Amino acid sequence: MSDPEHAWRTNYRHPGPWDQALPPLSMVDAFEESARRKGNAPLLDFLGRHYSFAETLDGANRVACGLKALGYGPGDRIGLFLPNVPHYVAAYYGILKLGATVVNFSPLYSVDELAAQVADSGTRLLFTLSATALLPTALKVLDKSGLERLIVGSVAGALPPTKSILYRLFKRAEVAEKPNDPRITAFSQLIANDGACVAPQIDPQTHLALIQYTGGTTGVPKGAMLTHQNLSANARQVAKLDPDLGSSLDRVLGVLPFFHVFANTCVLNRTILTGGEIVMLPRFDAAQALAAINRTKPTALPGVPTMFQALIDHPHAKSTDWSSLKYCISGGAPLPAELKKRFEAETGATLIEGYGLSESSGVVSANPYRGEGKSGTIGQPIVATRVRLVDKEDPSRDAPQGEPGEIVLAGPQIMAGYWDRPETDNTTFCHDANGTRWLRTGDVGQIDEDGFIKIVDRLKDMISVGGFKVFPKHVEEVLYHHPAIKEALVVGMPDPRMGEVPRAYVALNEDAEQVTGDDLRAWLNPQVGKHERVDAVVVRKKLPKTMIGKLSRKDLLLEIAAEGGRPEPLPFREGA
Known part of the structure; x- marks a missing residue:
């Protein structure tokens, strides 16, 4: 259709009108307003220990003052190398309150990966935990990069008293000793202040809150x-x-994981804004998640398709009380119709497919x-988002009427650009005749008469077979109709006659071992x-799969290349 915005104005199926205004709002003001409203109401449930809005804001204030006392301030980049623990929330909002910029790092990073992004972002200080999976990596990066200091927290200190004792007794192998080094400060020492330092003024429109790393069109x-x-616009x-x-x-x-933009917006920022409660789990484990559903009775569960699949496949799924769960939003990868x-059918909850990118703050x-x-x-697009x-x-022209085209975006949640890479603006954004700046997604899609968007495939994933374009996603959708197939990815393989040919890689359901390729x-x-x-x-x-559990075409291509199957992997950019 020629004017999809007409459909969103006249047939919008989300609550309220599509073209609502979202006035400037800092994340600090959003949190403080919620804390004023909610006070001692619970904000975080961490394995049974509760933290109120007031308590969490106090922790953030103390983090800000502790960092200020160490000589850090507005504009500094400060990193989080943390899983989902209460330290993350206090540090995240404390850094923002200081006027500094958060840099998210995956706890799964190797030393080289973490060091490269620390150097690229100019991160001066890093928050982490005294865990064997994290602290040794952080210490090596401290020694080989421009990183100046580590703030090290204790998981045991964030747990309920009985669980804290059990953790110290039975998880000793997972606890790394904090060395006696002047460059290392305990989290408890950092927050040993009254939290009363004066916060700087923040301009929401220009002040950088977060640097969120994404793969980019070349995988770099x-x-x-x-x-x-x-961030505040996307949360609203x-x-x-x-x-x-x-x-x-x-x-x-x-x-x-909070370090990923999907959870950063849909779990952390959104729930702090609304005054809700977050039941935090350090990582996804199906049995632990089902136990948390029984214990806490959540109303919402954002996740990725493989996560929802793992939950209903688990032996405890049948004995889980799903009655409280109303809405589950699925992102990060296409949601198979059969899984939805x-x-x-098995939970009674509604499973909703959404879409977003790191470059769009999440959704x-x-x-x-x-x-x-x-x-x-x-x-359909969320409020105030143009597609x-x-x-x-040629992104300077609209797609031909009725044909798929590259999806481009404009809205208050669209990033300012890539950190320290202004030269990428010309390929990352395009402009229309009115001068509006549009983010190029690299995704190929269609928009129907009701304003619903369908992704056909990635621009870079298209396979050229003798001059014909093949979209892997279409072939994958057909594969998912076979009852034996649990997961599927289609990639292009070199062919001397056709240039490329499609090849499918699949994982099977447990009862389908006899089915052959x-x-x-x-x-x-x-x-x-x-x-x-x-x-x-x-x-x-x-x-x-990626760090959040979505199927990774990029990593499959790397595996195939390592096996000698492809001369080099295709370029690929991870979205949210």
């Missing part, structure tokens, strides 16, 4: 620069999706929480176009 990590307004946009907001219990199960149907679009959505689409389709070869190839190829037919279906025990 680049830091998306997100302002306070970017996500909150406005919920038709029950303010009228019922708001308790979110936080199993997605099965999850909703761009979603299907409606209530009412008619469209399976297989990423829904267009541009020509796949030849069986699957014979079943698949008659159902797809001639140029889409795969040369083989390769069965693997598992397919590679």
Whole structure:
């Protein structure tokens, strides 16, 4: 259709109008306003220990004052090398209160990966934990980079008293000793102050709140620069999706990692803004998540498709009380229609597919929480978000009428650019005749007459078969209709005659070991176009996944290259 915005103005299926204003708001002001309203109401539940809004804000104030006393201030980049623990929340908001910029780092990073991003961002100080999975890596980076100081917290200190004792007794092997080094400060020492230092003024529109690293179009990590307004706007946009907001219990199960932009917006910032409660788990474990659902009765669960699959496949799923769970938002990867149907049937919750990028602060679009959505689409844009389709070869022009095009975005949540890489602006953004700046996503999509968006594939993932374009996602969707297939990825393989040919890699359900790749190839190829037919279906025990559990085409290509299957991996950019 020529004007998708008409559909969003006249047939918008999210609560309220599409074109709402989102005035400038700093993340600090958002948190302090919620703390004034909620006071001693619970904000965090960490394995049974509760932290109120007032207590968490006090911790953030003390972090800010402790950092100021160490000589840090506005504009400094300060890193978080942490899983989902209470330290993360206090440090995150304390850094923002200081006027400094948070830099998120995955706890799964190797020494070289962490050191490279510390150097790229100019991170001066790093928060971490006294855990064997984290502290040794942080110490090596402290010695080999420009990093000046570590702040080291204790997991045991954040647990309820009985669990804290058990942790010290039985998890000793997971605790790393903090060396006696003047460059290392205990978290408890950092916050040993009254939290009463004066905070700087923050301009939400220009003040950088977060540097969030993403793979970039060449696979080289680049830091998306997100302002306070970017983050607060996206938190408000996500909150406005919920038709029950303010009228019922708001308790979110936080199993997605906070260091990832999806959880940063949909779990942390959004719930602090709304005055809800976050049930925090340090990492995703299906048994632990099901136990938390039984114990805490959450109302919402943001996650990725593999997470929802793992929950309903677990032996404890049948004995889990799902009755409190209302809405689950799925992102990070396409949501198979069969998984949505099965999850909703077995839990009674609504599973909604959404879409976003690190560059968009987390969320761009979603299907409606209530009412008619469209399976297989990423829904309609969230409030105040504009979406267009541009020509796949020339982003200065609109896509031809009725044809797929590259999805481009504009809205208050769109990043300022990539950190220290102004030269990328010309390829990252395009401009229309009115001078509006649009973020290029690299995703190819269509928009139907109701304003629902469907992703066809990644621009860089298209496979060229004798001059014909093959979208892997289409072939994968067909594969998911086979009852034996649990996971599927399709990639292009070099071919001397056709240039490239599609090849499928699959993981099977547990009761389907007898199914072979030849069986699957014979079943698949008659159902797809001639140029889409795969040369083989390769069965693997598992397919590679990203840090948040979504299938990773990039890592599969790297594995294939390491096995000698491809001369080099295709370029690929991870989204949210």
